[in-house]
Amino acid sequence: MKSDPGLYGYLPWDRRPQIRWPNGARIAVWVAPNIEFYELDPPVNPQRKPWPRPAPDVTAYATRDYGNRVGHMRMMRVLDQFGIRGSVSLSTAMLTHHPEIIALVLERNWELFSHGIYNTRYTYGLSEDQERAMIIDAMQRIREYSGQHCDGYLAPALSHSEHTIDLFAEAGGTYTCDLFHDDQPTPVTTRSGKRFVSVPYSLELNDTIVYVVNKIEPRRYGEMIGRAFDRLYAEGERSGTVMCIPLHAYQVGHPHRLAAFQRALDHILSHDGVWLATGREIARHYLEHYYDQAMATMREIEESTA
Amino acid sequence: MSLDEKFLSYEKLRHGMDHERYEWSMLERREPVTWPGNAPLALWINVCVEHFPLNPQSAGFKAPGNMTMPYPDLRHYTLRDYGNRVGIFRILEALDRHGFHASFAINGEVAERYPYLAQRLAEVGAELLAHGWNMDCAHSSAVDEQTERQWIRQTLAALEHLVDQPIRGWLGPARSQSSRTPELLDEAGITWCADWVNDDLPYRFRTDAGDLVNLPLSLELEDRFIINDNLHSETEYADQLIDAADFLLAEGRERGGRLLALNLHPWVIGQPHRIGQLERLFEHLYGLGDLVWSAAPSEIIAAAGFVLEGSGLGD
Numbered sequence: 001m002k003s004d005p006g007l008y009g010y011l012p013w014d015r016r017p018q019i020r021w022p023n024g025a026r027i028a029v030w031v032a033p034n035i036e037f038y039e040l041d042p043p044v045n046p047q048r049k050p051w052p053r054p055a056p057d058v059t060a061y062a063t064r065d066y067g068n069r070v071g072h073m074r075m076m077r078v079l080d081q082f083g084i085r086g087s088v089s090l091s092t093a094m095l096t097h098h099p100e101i102i103a104l105v106l107e108r109n110w111e112l113f114s115h116g117i118y119n120t121r122y123t124y125g126l127s128e129d130q131e132r133a134m135i136i137d138a139m140q141r142i143r144e145y146s147g148q149h150c151d152g153y154l155a156p157a158l159s160h161s162e163h164t165i166d167l168f169a170e171a172g173g174t175y176t177c178d179l180f181h182d183d184q185p186t187p188v189t190t191r192s193g194k195r196f197v198s199v200p201y202s203l204e205l206n207d208t209i210v211y212v213v214n215k216i217e218p219r220r221y222g223e224m225i226g227r228a229f230d231r232l233y234a235e236g237e238r239s240g241t242v243m244c245i246p247l248h249a250y251q252v253g254h255p256h257r258l259a260a261f262q263r264a265l266d267h268i269l270s271h272d273g274v275w276l277a278t279g280r281e282i283a284r285h286y287l288e289h290y291y292d293q294a295m296a297t298m299r300e301i302e303e304s305t306a
Numbered sequence: 307m308s309l310d311e312k313f314l315s316y317e318k319l320r321h322g323m324d325h326e327r328y329e330w331s332m333l334e335r336r337e338p339v340t341w342p343g344n345a346p347l348a349l350w351i352n353v354c355v356e357h358f359p360l361n362p363q364s365a366g367f368k369a370p371g372n373m374t375m376p377y378p379d380l381r382h383y384t385l386r387d388y389g390n391r392v393g394i395f396r397i398l399e400a401l402d403r404h405g406f407h408a409s410f411a412i413n414g415e416v417a418e419r420y421p422y423l424a425q426r427l428a429e430v431g432a433e434l435l436a437h438g439w440n441m442d443c444a445h446s447s448a449v450d451e452q453t454e455r456q457w458i459r460q461t462l463a464a465l466e467h468l469v470d471q472p473i474r475g476w477l478g479p480a481r482s483q484s485s486r487t488p489e490l491l492d493e494a495g496i497t498w499c500a501d502w503v504n505d506d507l508p509y510r511f512r513t514d515a516g517d518l519v520n521l522p523l524s525l526e527l528e529d530r531f532i533i534n535d536n537l538h539s540e541t542e543y544a545d546q547l548i549d550a551a552d553f554l555l556a557e558g559r560e561r562g563g564r565l566l567a568l569n570l571h572p573w574v575i576g577q578p579h580r581i582g583q584l585e586r587l588f589e590h591l592y593g594l595g596d597l598v599w600s601a602a603p604s605e606i607i608a609a610a611g612f613v614l615e616g617s618g619l620g621d
Contacts, residue, residue: 042310054366054446056325058483058501059525065504073334074557094332096319100329117316127308134314215536218546253567255506255525256550256558 005022005177007165007188008198009032010296019184019240021285025275026236028282029268032177032201032207032246033075034154035101036091036119038064047124052112052136055079064119064250068098071253076257077105082265087279089115089154089177089246091139104128111278112148114138114176116156132167139171151280154201161258169196175283177201183232183241186284187295188267197286199242199279201247206246211257222260226267233271242282246280327488327502328511328520339507339610342478345599346558347551348565348606349591351408352477352523353397353502353572355427357359357415358386358450360391366448369441369480370530371573373563377483384572390416390423393576398430404592407601411477414461417468428468431458433602435497436461438585441497444482451486457493468588474498474614475603488513498607506554508610519612520605521567527571532581543575544583548590553595564592565606 005283021028026137041055051057080297090112095102105112116123117138124133139150153168154177165176171192176188179198188196203209205228210216216224225245233243268274278283318324341348341426360383362372373379374486401408412434417424428434438445439457449457465473478487481501491499492515499511500523504529511520521588525531527550530541551566558564575584589596 039323040319043310045309045313052367053482054448054484056447056485059503062502062504062522063525065502069331069504070333070506073332092553093316093319096321097324100332100335121313125307125309126313129309130314159362170481182337215538217538218549233502252555254550256527256546259549264338 002162005162007190008186009189010301011182011186011298014240015301016184017290017297018238019286019290021142021240021275021277024273026240026273028240028242028275028277029154029229029232030138030199030242030277030279030282031079031086032089032154032244032279033086034089034246035072035094035098035105035186036064036067036089036115036248039092039118039120042118042120044280045122045124046225048122050120054178064229067248067253068101069248071249071251072101072179072260074253075247075249076108078265080108081262082263082269085110085278087113087152088113089223090142091117091119091156092138093118095141095145098139098271099145100287106146107162111152111280112140112142112146112150113152113154114150115154119157122157123155123164125163126161128161128163131161131163132171134226135167139173146247151175151283154178160233164221165196166190166192169194173197174287175279177249177279183243184239185242185282185290187291187298195287195291197283197291199282199286200244201246202244205244207251207257208246208248211251218257218260219255222264225261225264229264229268232275318614326512326617328509332510333505334561338505341563341609342601343596343599345597346563347555347598348609349406349598349600350521350523350561350565350567350603350606351401351406351570351600352435352568353394353408353410354437354477354602355390355394355410355412355416355572356386356425356437357413357419359388359440359442361473364442364523366444366446367446367482369482370535371441371571372608377437378602388491389573389576390420390534391569392579393421393572393574396581397572397584400581400588403585404588406588406591407602409433409435409475409603411435411475412465413440413479414464415440417464418573419521424465424468431598433475433604434465434473435500436473436476436602437464438475439477441479444479445484445487446482447484448544449484451490454484454487455490455493456488458496462494466487470527475500475521475528481523481525488518489515491514492518498603500603507563508607510612519607522608523569524567525569528571528572529575529584530569533574535588540575542585543580544587545589550586551594551598555594558590583594583606
C-alpha cells in the first residue's frame with residue numbers, strides 16, 4: 001500500500017493557467033446523472049457487502065429501482081427544461097436490463113461514460129487482469145450500443161484499486177471522475193504517460209452523498225448548489241472553473257426534492273457566462289488548451305522549491 | 307490476488323429485472339390512472355401501530371426503532387410505547403378534524419396486549435393491515451420458513467376478529483421480506499403488500515402461488531425516516547411533505563393520477579412538539595379540496611384497475 005496515490009502534482013490555486021471556456025464562459029457546468037443497476041442478490045465481495053440486511057434486502061434494492069421506474073423521467077424532464085445534456089455515469093448492465101432509458105438519453109445526445117457493469121460489483125480484490133477485463137468490457141458495451149467512445153470513468157460504487165486509473169488510461173480513456181482534489185481539470189499522471197486528466201466531479205454536491213450520507217434537507221440542497229455556483233462563477237472571472245452536479249434518479253427524483261433542484265438550476269441558468277458542457281467536452285477543451293501549461297507550471301513549482 | 311470468476315460473470319444480465327417478482331415497467335409508460343372524481347392526487351395515510359419488545363433477538367438485522375442500549379433499555383421501550391398510549395390519539399383527532407381516511411398497520415402483538423386500542427382503531431372503520439407480529443419479527447432469510455409462517459398466521463389471527471372482512475393487506479416490520487415471504491403471504495390469504503418502495507403506484511407482484519399487488523408505501527416520505535433517520539426538524543418534515551404533495555398534484559394533472567403515500571408512526575409524529583406540524587400538513591392537504599382523494603389502500607388499488615382475488619374489491 002502507498003501513502004500517496006501518486007496521481008497528480010501540486011498545483012496551487014494562485015498559480016493556475018488562465019482558463020477560458022468556449023465563448024468566454026467563466027464556468028463549465030456539467031450534470032452527471034448516474035444511471036445504475038443494483039443487483040438483488042450479487043456475489044458478495046469479500047471487502048464490501050452490497051446491502052446492510054440479509055439478502056434479499058428488499059428495501060435497499062427497491063429504493064434504487066425507484067430511480068429507473070419513476071425518478072428518471074422526472075429528472076430528465078427537469079434537465080430538458082434547461083437544455084442540459086447529461087453526462088451519464090452508466091452501469092453498463094443498464095444497456096441490457098433497461099435499454100428504454102438509454103434510448104431516451106441517446107435521443108437527447110447525452111454522453112455515456114463508464115461506471116462499471118453493475119453498481120453492486122466492486123473493484124476490491126480483483127486482480128489487475130480481472131480489473132482490466134472489466135474496464136474494457138464496459139467500454140466495449142458502450143461503444144457497441146451507442147457508437148460512442150467511452151472517454152470517462154467513475155469506478156463502480158467508487159471502488160478502486162491502485163491501478164484503476166492506469167488501466168482506464170491504457171484502455172483508451174481520457175478523463176477520470178474519481179478524484180475530488182480540485183475545482184478545475186488537472187493533469188493526471190499514469191504509468192503509461194498518456195495525456196489524461198481529472199474532470200472535477202463532486203461528492204459534496206452529489207445528491208446521494210447529500211441525502212444519504214450527510215442527510216441534508218431538499219431545500220438546503222438547492223441552496224448549496226446555488227452557493228457553490230455563485231462562488232465558482234465569481235472566481236471563474238480569473239480562471240475558468242468547473243462545477244459538476246452528480247445525480248441519481250432514485251434520490252433527486254422523489255417528489256419532495258425536485259422543486260428545490262429546479263430552482264437551483266434556474267438560478268444557474270440566469271447567468272450569462274455559463275458553459276453547459278459534458279465531461280468529455282470539458283476534458284477535451286482542457287487537454288487541447290491548458291494541459292501543457294499546467295504541466296509546465298507544476299514542474300516550475302517543483303524545481304523552484306526543491 | 308484475484309477474485310473467483312463468478313465476480314465477473316453476469317448470469318442475470320438480460321432485459322428487464324434480475325429476478326422474477328415483477329415486470330420491468332416505467333411508470334410513465336403505463337396507461338394513466340384516473341381516480342374517482344378525476345382527482346389528480348390520491349392520499350393514502352397509513353399509521354403503524356407497533357410493539358418493540360424489551361428483549362429483542364433481532365434475527366438477521368435490527369429493525370429501525372428497536373432497543374439500542376444494554377438490557378433493560380427502558381428509554382426506548384417506553385418511548386415507543388408512548389405512541390400507543392398517547393401519540394396515536396393525537397393522530398386520530400387530527401384525522402378526524404379533516405375527515406381523512408387512514409389505514410392502520412398493526413403488529414399482532416399490539417392487538418393482544420392492548421385490545422382496547424385495537425378495537426378503538428377497528429371502530430374508526432378504517433382498513434387494517436397486518437404489520438407482522440412485533441417489531442422484533444422482521445421477515446428475512448435469517449428466519450426459517452416455519453417461523454415466518456407462524457408469525458404471519460399469529461398476526462392475522464390476532465387481528466381478524468376485529469373486523470368483518472378478512473385482512474388482505476400486509477406491511478412487514480421494516481418493510482422486510484425473505485425470498486419466500488410473498489409465497490407465505492399468498493398462502494395466508496393476503497392479496498397485497500406495501501413493502502417494495504420502488505414505485506409511486508401499485509403494480510402486479512408475482513409469487514409461485516398467486517399474484518399479489520404491491521402498493522408502495524413511501525419510505526423517503528415517512529415521519530420516522532425524515533425525523534429519526536435524517537434528523538430533520540418537524541417543520542422540515544411538513545415542508546417536505548407539502549412540497550411532495552404539490553409536486554405530485556402538478557404531475558397528476560398532466561400525466562394521470564398520482565399517489566401520496568404518507569406513513570406515520572405515533573411514537574414519532576405523535577410527540578407534542580411534532581403533532582402541530584402534522585396538523586399543518588393536513589391543513590395544506592385539506593385546503594387542496596377536491597384535487598385530493600383521501601382513500602383506503604384497497605380502494606386505491608381497485609381504482610388503479612387491480613382486481614384482487616377473494617378480496618371483494620369489485621370488478
